[in-house]
Amino acid sequence: MKKIVVLGAGYAGLKTVVLLQKKLKGEGRIVLVDRNTYHYEATDLHEVAAGNLPPAKISYQVSDLINSKVTTFIQDEVVKINPDDKTVELAHREQPLDYDYCVVSLGFTSETFGIEGAKENTLQMTNVKEALEIHRHIVDKMKDYKITKNPDDLKIIVCGAGFTGIELAGALVDARPRYAQIAGVKPEDIQISLIEASERLLPMFNQDLANYGVNLVKKLGVHLYTSCLISRIKPSTVIYQHGRGNGDESMTAGTIIWTTGVSGSPVMAESGFNERRGRVVVTDHLNDPDHEDLYIIGDVAAVMAPGSPRPYPTTAQLALSMADYVADDIADRVRKGERLSEPYSYKSLGTVASVGNTRAFGVAMGHEVKGYIGSFMKKMIANRSLLEVGGLKGLLAKGRFDLYH
Ligand code: NAD
Structure with a gap:
């Protein structure tokens, strides 16, 4: 049975796992690795930093979304990926993990540009x-x-x-x-x-x-x-x-x-990928250019925007959209033995910045939004993404737990 290893339980990794659990229909095993047993909503970190939300309001247990019949969750630190050997080294495991397909979704880290102090x-x-x-x-x-x-x-x-x-x-x-x-x-x-x-x-x-x-x-x-x-x-x-x-x-x-600003996980450089600030320019199937069984998605990926010399900016929305694509592509390859998906393309629902809880501004569904309506649209975009992950929103409403007692 094919083994799919997903690295990182952020928006991209967790959504890939949730979708694959349904799409593989028992024809594959999934292994999910993350250093934490919980997922957090990185888009709301500023609310915790300001003290407007407790950490428990933006975090929930990975195990609540895992179907243990299909998926094994390993809490560990990813140290290095060896794409030529198709293995992943973890900090607390002697034997590297092997895989048939690997999805690298290790997220972002802060970028200090080497500024002293x-x-x-x-x-x-x-x-x-x-x-x-x-x-x-x-x-x-x-x-x-x-x-x-x-x-x-x-x-x-x-x-x-x-x-x-x-x-x-x-x-x-x-x-x-x-x-x-x-x-x-x-x-x-x-x-x-x-x-x-x-x-x-x-x-x-x-x-x-x-x-x-x-x-x-x-x-x-x-x-x-x-x-x-x-x-x-x-x-x-x-x-x-x-x-x-x-x-x-x-x-x-x-x-x-x-x-x-942010850069992708330092594991990308450590693993010898052709990266810049921890991001790898991926193919139109979201693979590493040299390894088509290895997918790179979320904040460690650079997807070139058509007609632009720049990649799309990294956002939760983009990460979730990549997860959709990759889950379909892997499911086809595992179950039907071939790739059926068109090349990846991205249509943004919009970009809205909140300024406090009730005001926001930006562009949503092609229209400029400002003030309270902006705030409403931002929440709509976020909610839609969460709903797509499969009931995450329901979990957020009830399945809370406290990380820091
Ligand atoms: P960013 O790179 O978008 O912004 C960093 C800012 O810091 C820039 O304006 C830059 O000019 C400034 N800066 C960099 N070095 C500096 C220096 N030495 N001195 C002074 N200023 C300096 O990073 P971000 O805001 O962390 O966002 C990261 C990504 O996440 C972006 O793609 C962003 O669009 C996305 N994001 C989206 C949302 C949303 O959709 N609501 C919210 C947060 C972040």
Whole structure:
């Protein structure tokens, strides 16, 4: 019986497994590997970081979606993939796993671009533990303020104003009254700043829509510093150059959060794939160009957008769409012995950024959306994706558990 090994239980990997469990009709074995026993919704990490949602609200047990008659779940760390031998090395297993088909969906990690002090002196937001750490840190700083009266304790800097930075800033604005209560100050006394290298924010949107987003962020009281290239981070200090040719400037804060972009899992480089920032340009069947039994999907894949020199930006929506394709392709190859699918193509439902819980802006189903309706559309897109995974939404509503007691 064919063995399909899926690496990573993020959006892409978990959806592949859920679909394969149905499509293989008992004609294959699935092995799913992840370092955690739970899946988390990476798109909502900013809500945990701000303290608006507990970790349990965005996480659920992988075992709840596993059909143990078809799938074996292994909790372990993937160390290296050897595509020529068709094996996968795990941290706590002497024998490598072998496979007939492998789906690599190992997700993203924070990208610091080698900037000095960024890893050591900022808080990252790439998983639930890190998001929770951010929240704990902010609360501690608010408590400290009561004793120290150091204004820096009330300052939060978010480095990088891409979608992640903007969504985080919006969630922090929502949380500000709670922080203020802890610190014994007014919400306006808590300063939230976004520092961004580009002059023009949100390049994926037209100028009007981007301006709308920028104004929304500013209206909520977020201090936005554009054309500020961060070059170094010291403890509690961000050092940057504003514009061209000017010297170093700096800003201090008790909390500094790093959201300047992401790269694919370091396992891709470790395994010798032809990767850039942990992403491999895949074929139109979503395979590694040199290994057609190995699929690469989600944030470790670069799918070239037709007519563009760039790949599609990595999103949960794209990851889920790749999972659909791969599950069909593998099921055909296993059950019918041949490939029946057309080459992969992607149609985005839209791109919407939330700014706090009730406001959002972007493009959904080809239309610009703003304000409350934007927020509604964002939730619709997310819900549709979750429903596609097969009842995940139901699980989210009831099947919660607490990761951190
Ligand atoms: P990103 O790369 O999109 O944005 C990072 C930002 O940091 C950029 O604006 C960049 O100019 C800035 N930056 C980089 N280096 C800097 C430096 N040294 N100094 C100052 N600024 C610097 O990364 P992201 O926001 O983490 O998003 C990652 C991916 O996830 C993107 O494809 C994004 O579209 C996607 N995403 C989508 C959503 C959504 O659909 N709602 C939400 C979050 C993320």
